[in-house]
Amino acid sequence: MKTQLLVIGAGATGMGIARDAALRGIKTIVVDKGAIGSGTSGYFHGLLHSGARYVTNDADAARECIEENIILKRIAPSAIHETGGLFLAITEEDCNFAPLFYLACKAVGIPAEELSPDMVLAKEPLVNPTLKRVFSVPDGYINGKKMLELNKLSAEKTQTPATFLEHHEVVKFLKKDSRIEAVVVKDESGEKTIECDMVINASGIWASQIGALAGADIQMTADKGAMLVTEEKLSTAVLNRCRPPSDGDILVPTANHSIMGTTSVKTDDINTHVVEQWEIDRLIKEGSVMVPSMATTVISTTYSGVRTLVGSTASTARGVSRSFKLIDHKEEGMDNLISMIGGKFTIYRKMAEVAVDAVCEKLKIESPCATANKVM
Structure with missing residues (x-):
């Protein structure tokens, strides 16, 4: 198998990346060791944040939430209840x-x-x-399962439809010089090797484990x-x-x-x-x-x-930002691996946009993000 972009993780961020990349004409494969949405994205409280919860202790996260709150209500009305x-x-x-x-x-x-x-x-x-x-x-309520389904359908209906491989666990990264040339995944039928130009680690709570497998240190x-x-x-x-x-x-x-x-x-x-x-x-x-x-x-x-x-330095989890971070692993000897960590379901679309912007820059692709205006 061969693709331009391999996304590890089929939660909200990974599914958002798949949609964003497919709309920009980037050939994409998404792999997950479980089913789509089987991680944290399937086990949150369903809150579409207005950002008000964070206004006094995390203004950046609050601002991200209200901006994306408005966008999600516009592009995915069937998955949002405006309570x-x-x-x-x-x-x-x-x-x-x-x-x-x-x-x-x-x-x-x-x-x-x-x-x-x-x-x-x-x-x-x-x-x-x-x-x-x-x-x-x-504030509002997000039907998380519905939102993931909408992203999948949107990513599959483009001129370069994304491919989704559920129950495929990443077991090995094949590297040469400063690049990952392929990723080996395993399901019940055996191993598959996926050649790729770029890899995004969007595996949520498993991001540090995936990073370690590739030889990257992710603090979270x-x-x-x-x-x-x-x-x-x-x-x-x-x-x-x-x-x-x-x-x-x-x-x-x-x-x-x-x-x-x-x-x-x-x-x-x-x-x-x-x-x-x-x-x-x-x-x-x-x-x-x-x-x-x-x-x-x-x-x-x-x-x-x-x-x-x-990050990991705060004494309690309440003291850690709810914003997100894009990590470019170039300094660790992997020019074509990036990781996206942190964030919330409410801002998954923005996280995906930032990640795919980075992919486009590395692959020298000039194609703007379309996800903020295209209704699902």
Whole structure:
């Protein structure tokens, strides 16, 4: 097999890269050791971020989120539910934080508006009746599976359709001088060798393992987040605590349920992450401040995902940026290998654009990104 671009990882970023590259006429193959979306992209809370969650501690990430929020609503309306979002100030500490939050939203261009608590309680009757202040933001719900399907279909319908190889694990990089000439992948039928001009490592929580296999050192933090799914739908809008990011301060409505999240725990075990009892207890306790019935509602299931965060020096995962980083491994002796780490589902399209821009520069291809305007 031979291709111009080999993408390792079929999560949101990898699928976005496939679509972007295919629209630019770049022959692309995507490989993943599991199914499409079987990693973190299949185990997040579904929040389409407005960026408001990060305005006071990570302005760059907040700005990325609101810009991509607008784009995704335009290009993938069938995968987005425009629920709107509410930031609830309930405690005295929340109220003290509210002015800083509001000004920070305005500073990065997030359209936050203060609403009457009585009006919000009329629309969201399960919200804590002691609500003191409330702000609306353009949060929403992403159907992650649908979004990945849309990217795949779009990438397959171009003049240079992308190829997707699920359940193909990367086992070896074949290098000569300062280039990767081919990548060996393995499935149940045996090994395949894929010759390639460029390789993008978009393997999410496995990025450092893939990097090590190629001889590259990737510093990143693995951050486990637990989530609870309620049997009943507790709100129509996304609910957020008006405070700095913490555990149990996001409640995302799906079609029939609500998802409460998340915890944030640094972990070295990226393959067997289970939801622990203390996480369930904390999410219920914190969630009950926003919606008191969280304390008694039936939890239908729990799950967790592991986020990839840039860097590894912060003492806690909450202290690590939610932005992304493109790594060019040229200085490590691989001119045609780049890695994309960090980020969030909301900004997957932008991450893909940056990655494919880098590919085009290396391959001397002049073709602009089309993904921000082409509806899926």
